[in-house]
Amino acid sequence: MHSVENYKVVFEQYLGQGHFTREPNGLYEPVNYILRMGGKRLRPLLALMGYHVFADDFRQALPVAMAVELFHNFSLIHDDIMDEAPLRRGIPTVHSHFGLNAGILSGDVMLIYAQQYLLDAADAPLNVRLLKSFNRCAIQVCEGQQWDVDFERMDTVTIPQYLRMIEYKTAVLLGCSLEMGAMTAGASDSDLHHLYEFGRKLGIAFQLQDDLLDTFGDAGKFGKKTGGDIVQNKKTFLILKALELADSVAKANLLRLISTPTTDEQAKIQEVTTLLRQFKAPDLAKEERNHYHHQAIRHLDQVAVPDVRKLPLYELAEFLLNRDL
Amino acid sequence: MHSVENYKVVFEQYLGQGHFTREPNGLYEPVNYILRMGGKRLRPLLALMGYHVFADDFRQALPVAMAVELFHNFSLIHDDIMDEAPLRRGIPTVHSHFGLNAGILSGDVMLIYAQQYLLDAADAPLNVRLLKSFNRCAIQVCEGQQWDVDFERMDTVTIPQYLRMIEYKTAVLLGCSLEMGAMTAGASDSDLHHLYEFGRKLGIAFQLQDDLLDTFGDAGKFGKKTGGDIVQNKKTFLILKALELADSVAKANLLRLISTPTTDEQAKIQEVTTLLRQFKAPDLAKEERNHYHHQAIRHLDQVAVPDVRKLPLYELAEFLLNRDL
Numbered sequence A, B: 001m002h003s004v005e006n007y008k009v010v011f012e013q014y015l016g017q018g019h020f021t022r023e024p025n026g027l028y029e030p031v032n033y034i035l036r037m038g039g040k041r042l043r044p045l046l047a048l049m050g051y052h053v054f055a056d057d058f059r060q061a062l063p064v065a066m067a068v069e070l071f072h073n074f075s076l077i078h079d080d081i082m083d084e085a086p087l088r089r090g091i092p093t094v095h096s097h098f099g100l101n102a103g104i105l106s107g108d109v110m111l112i113y114a115q116q117y118l119l120d121a122a123d124a125p126l127n128v129r130l131l132k133s134f135n136r137c138a139i140q141v142c143e144g145q146q147w148d149v150d151f152e153r154m155d156t157v158t159i160p161q162y163l164r165m166i167e168y169k170t171a172v173l174l175g176c177s178l179e180m181g182a183m184t185a186g187a188s189d190s191d192l193h194h195l196y197e198f199g200r201k202l203g204i205a206f207q208l209q210d211d212l213l214d215t216f217g218d219a220g221k222f223g224k225k226t227g228g229d230i231v232q233n234k235k236t237f238l239i240l241k242a243l244e245l246a247d248s249v250a251k252a253n254l255l256r257l258i259s260t261p262t263t264d265e266q267a268k269i270q271e272v273t274t275l276l277r278q279f280k281a282p283d284l285a286k287e288e289r290n291h292y293h294h295q296a297i298r299h300l301d302q303v304a305v306p307d308v309r310k311l312p313l314y315e316l317a318e319f320l321l322n323r324d325l
Helices: A004-015 A025-035 A042-052 A058-083 A094-098 A100-121 A126-153 A159-184 A189-216 A237-245 A248-257 A265-278 A281-301 A307-321 B004-015 B025-035 B042-052 B058-083 B094-098 B100-121 B126-153 B159-184 B189-216 B237-245 B248-257 B265-278 B281-301 B307-321
Strands: none
Touching: A004 A042, A004 A058, A004 A307, A025 A058, A025 A094, A025 A100, A025 B126, A042 A058, A042 A159, A042 A307, A058 A094, A058 A100, A058 A126, A058 A159, A058 B100, A094 A100, A100 A126, A100 B058, A100 B100, A100 B126, A126 A159, A126 B025, A126 B100, A126 B126, A159 A189, A159 A237, A189 A237, A189 A265, A189 A281, A189 A307, A237 A248, A237 A265, A237 A281, A248 A265, A265 A281, A281 A307, B004 B042, B004 B058, B004 B307, B025 B058, B025 B094, B025 B100, B042 B058, B042 B159, B042 B307, B058 B094, B058 B100, B058 B126, B058 B159, B094 B100, B100 B126, B126 B159, B159 B189, B159 B237, B189 B237, B189 B265, B189 B281, B189 B307, B237 B248, B237 B265, B237 B281, B248 B265, B265 B281, B281 B307
């Protein structure tokens, strides 16, 4: 079995083999720019690992891995425009480096190429199954992004609404990456189901962990400033849980805090985190995260292959959910 | 055989059957908004007519027709953002009505649904063939749009560069719509080739006609103000041809005119059209348009079915290229 790092090396090599060398340069330079930005490559790794659970030659899943990485980066480019984000991983975002038009159009062409890589990943009817799984997921990602945009303007967001938003925006693509990798290796419908659910539940747990890290993480180890979500008035699981449990005075106080622009960031972070702790929001978020994590593991348990083949996925789940708090 | 109007009625009925009724409303309302804006529905008509050349029950091609209409409207939404266009067909564009974010995201989801309609349009391996044709075309449309953006900033654009731009941005989707309709009806490779080429050449002729109409059309009949391209300093075929043939003094004069913002629109239109006429640009544009028109017809001639089945397409070609000048 391969360590996570090995899959990443194989994917990076494949990615380096000149995929977007066509003209016009103005269209393809931004594509290469964001693909070279790096990152965890989590989705392509899941595609390769999903394949490798069922068959040895996991390089067969490289086009599927490429498709999910292209789709993920398409969504990053367009989301960064919508969020007016100047930087990603410390580097100027596509639209701030190349302009709005290049951001829109290069994102569009990446979405089309994602489909094209899936079409070429296998013969019919397998590629049709890949595309059906992918399209369902891609539509959900758009819907999740729209809910995220909607939530900014809504006064009340329920916990189920929030969980569905992160499921659609983040989690389904993790499930779909695993599923499409496994599909390419010829996995059974039952195994595909459990692997997809493993990825989806893991994705929800992963996003809840991200919420926790953003507010309560160790800034040094996490690599990001803590409190970013609070400064941006984001309605995370933590905030929504505290609003649900707070008495009317504390609730009014919290609502006021998350609806006013920040003048003193540190004071605001301090005040909000105190309220979150008062209503045990971090503990309840950990509980919810653990719930989804355990459900994810139960699905992986039910994938009908020897444990040794699933070992890298068990390890990856541990790794993703044991980042420092 | 059906008149063009009949195909349109059938398509409009299909379109009215509640395709985008899902949540979230913020994502799907802009989709329904632009689909209800109307228009010629040229691309879906071509898909239905392409089918009808080879088989009777042209309603079978409705999902293909829907796919090309969705793709076309996706590209309109994103192009309108790039062009900062406030109006389309006299109605506020999607981004000016719903905001930039809605424009980007609703366009994205329409692109995904275009693929989904093609997947559902036929069983494998036919739907795979549809998607391969579609993806090649969709990538070219993005490339054509990028060239169009690039041309604004370039000092010199050659006639072949311009023709390739309009071919990619506009013409290939007409060819592809016909081809995919015909593919669904089981046409032979040779017939598919000739039908695609008919649409592609017709599209180039159609765009050259549009250039002519914009500058020399009868404003009343055309429904648009003439001279819009001149005011916007667009490098159309007319301008490029005049630049190619002008003596150095006239060339410098024309270059100055198309690189300065307009203070007196009417005076500028007058000055530019005089120069265009001086170097016979309108006659040469008509010649080029006729060249592509005749090539298109020659390809349609070679589609191996009785003429009566091709009659609506001959009529459509006449109709498109005999709009008033």
